[in-house]
Amino acid sequence: MNILFVASEAAPFAKTGGLADVAGSLPKELKRLGHDVRIILPFYKTVAEGGFAVSGGTHEIEVRLGGSPEQGVLRQTALDGIPVYLLENDRLFGRDFLYGTPTGDYPDNPRRFAFFCRWVLELLGRLDFRPDILHCHDWQTALVPILIKHEHGDDPLFRNTAVLYTIHNLAYQGVFPPDALTGMGLDRSYLALDRLEYYGGINLMKGAILSADLINTVSESYCREIQTPEQGCGLDGVLRERRGDLSGIVNGLDYSEWDPAGDRELFSSYSAASLEGKRANKKGLQRLLGLEQSAQTPLLGIVSRLSAQKGFDLVARLLPRFAAEGLQLAILGSGEEKFVRLLSGVAGQNAGHVSFNFGFDPALAHKIYAGCDIFLMPSHYEPCGLGQLIALRYGTVPVVRKTGGLADTVLDPRESPEPTGFSFGAYSSHALWGAVRRAILAWRDREGWETMVRRGMGTDFSWRHSALRYEELYRRGIEKRRG
Numbered sequence: 001m002n003i004l005f006v007a008s009e010a011a012p013f014a015k016t017g018g019l020a021d022v023a024g025s026l027p028k029e030l031k032r033l034g035h036d037v038r039i040i041l042p043f044y045k046t047v048a049e050g051g052f053a054v055s056g057g058t059h060e061i062e063v064r065l066g067g068s069p070e071q072g073v074l075r076q077t078a079l080d081g082i083p084v085y086l087l088e089n090d091r092l093f094g095r096d097f098l099y100g101t102p103t104g105d106y107p108d109n110p111r112r113f114a115f116f117c118r119w120v121l122e123l124l125g126r127l128d129f130r131p132d133i134l135h136c137h138d139w140q141t142a143l144v145p146i147l148i149k150h151e152h153g154d155d156p157l158f159r160n161t162a163v164l165y166t167i168h169n170l171a172y173q174g175v176f177p178p179d180a181l182t183g184m185g186l187d188r189s190y191l192a193l194d195r196l197e198y199y200g201g202i203n204l205m206k207g208a209i210l211s212a213d214l215i216n217t218v219s220e221s222y223c224r225e226i227q228t229p230e231q232g233c234g235l236d237g238v239l240r241e242r243r244g245d246l247s248g249i250v251n252g253l254d255y256s257e258w259d260p261a262g263d264r265e266l267f268s269s270y271s272a273a274s275l276e277g278k279r280a281n282k283k284g285l286q287r288l289l290g291l292e293q294s295a296q297t298p299l300l301g302i303v304s305r306l307s308a309q310k311g312f313d314l315v316a317r318l319l320p321r322f323a324a325e326g327l328q329l330a331i332l333g334s335g336e337e338k339f340v341r342l343l344s345g346v347a348g349q350n351a352g353h354v355s356f357n358f359g360f361d362p363a364l365a366h367k368i369y370a371g372c373d374i375f376l377m378p379s380h381y382e383p384c385g386l387g388q389l390i391a392l393r394y395g396t397v398p399v400v401r402k403t404g405g406l407a408d409t410v411l412d413p414r415e416s417p418e419p420t421g422f423s424f425g426a427y428s429s430h431a432l433w434g435a436v437r438r439a440i441l442a443w444r445d446r447e448g449w450e451t452m453v454r455r456g457m458g459t460d461f462s463w464r465h466s467a468l469r470y471e472e473l474y475r476r477g478i479e480k481r482r483g
């Protein structure tokens with residue numbers, strides 16, 4: 001099959017979260033399965049300055065949006081032999097951040113990503129590559145299925161092209177006031193209830209859900225949850241309407257990036273067969289973060305976006321208790337200012353026990369995954385979650401809230417004779433503390449703990465299984481499209 005990934009980020013070129021991991025790793029597995037897969041994303045400043053071998057300046061295409069037209073040029077790079085197309089428009093994408101500064105989103109985001117989507121469709125008419133599948137992700141690329149349905153209905157170019165739309169996080173829907181339509185090159189007809197209309201404004205994700213051939217999300221539990229009013233973020237009705245075309249596939253991990261046996265960021269490499277190196281990583285991390293270098297003290301870790309979704313209110317409330325019980329906690333996070341203030345405050349009062357590191361720091365992230373005993377992910381909701389999968393791979397036992405992908409990937413001793421971690425149900429610091437306490441008790445039994453560690457490390461969370469499921473979904477999409 002010919003597959004084009006249309007995404008607003010893909011690792012290692014541009015990354016703010018899990019979407020980038022997926023868009024940068026699933027294509028590699030699909031290529032291994034024999035498909036011709038390619039990726040297209042905006043040529044951000046981070047890509048331009050990232051030291052990648054970029055060629056191009058071809059296909060200068062002008063796109064008409066409201067106001068003045070926008071020009072885009074095609075550049076190209078590669079990811080393990082996969083062609084990566086880059087749309088260059090310096091005014092719209094040559095900025096310091098992908099979507100906005102720490103103080104807020106770029107106000108012209110609807111126009112930036114409308115341009116991206118329109119430009120991709122224009123490009124496909126001129127490229128010597130006919131995709132069977134356009135695999136689109138999140139609100140930034142929602143306009144691709146919307147435009148194909150409403151503006152290219154009779155276009156022979158797309159007659160045999162199916163669109164799969166993947167929701168990585170339902171909370172970010174691309175909701176804008178109605179006057180954003182003009183800048184996106186859309187007329188008022190899009191303000192209809194069966195198109196983009198949403199409480200008087202427009203909702204791009206809603207439009208994509210209604211227009212794509214198939215829709216999926218990144219775990220089976222999350223797929224069920226988002227169809228309920230409690231977790232549907234206002235789109236549960238639309239999702240239920242399309243439930244026959246909606247499914248859940250859990251994300252895989254890029255095992256070439258996440259492998260404790262060959263990870264150059266670590267103090268020492270290790271594997272399930274030989275855990276000695278893991279102890280060296282704990283010591284190294286304690287030293288690096290100014291925590292007491294003690295093998296006898298449980299070290300807990302967090303690597304995360306700082307947002308309400310990730311359960312930081314629960315964590316902040318428990319920090320003094322962690323310190324009082326003699327535990328250590330290493331936190332790495334970037335994101336919302338209010339959590340930076342909250343966590344630095346509480347961490348400051350519990351120095352020696354809690355190390356709060358603000359920033360997006362992949363090298364430190366690897367060290368935390370490897371050096372900790374326990375990894376915390378008390379998310380309010382979690383579409384899939386990669387942190388717990390990485391932790392499992394690095395022999396760091398996850399303590400998670402039982403929701404979305406966390407519920408699908410972490411097995412608690414209360415529900416499985418072969419547990420890999422600990423989970424709790426109620427969203428409360430009391431319930432989180434209960435799960436942490438059970439984990440610490442288990443940690444004190446060295447032999448039992450190492451069995452659990454090895455079981456987690458041995459569970460296959462590579463893309464192998466999930467890529468096969470995507471292959472199946474693509475086939476279904478093509479059949480559906482070709483009727």
Ligand code: ADP
Pocket residue numbers: 016017018019021303304305332333334359360361362365384385386387388390
């Ligand atoms: P989300 O996509 O909601 O942010 P995921 O768990 O799906 O959460 O993916 C997060 C990815 O980003 C993981 O690869 C994680 O290691 C990485 N990450 C998150 N925060 C940081 C940070 N501050 N520094 C480095 N990597 C981070």
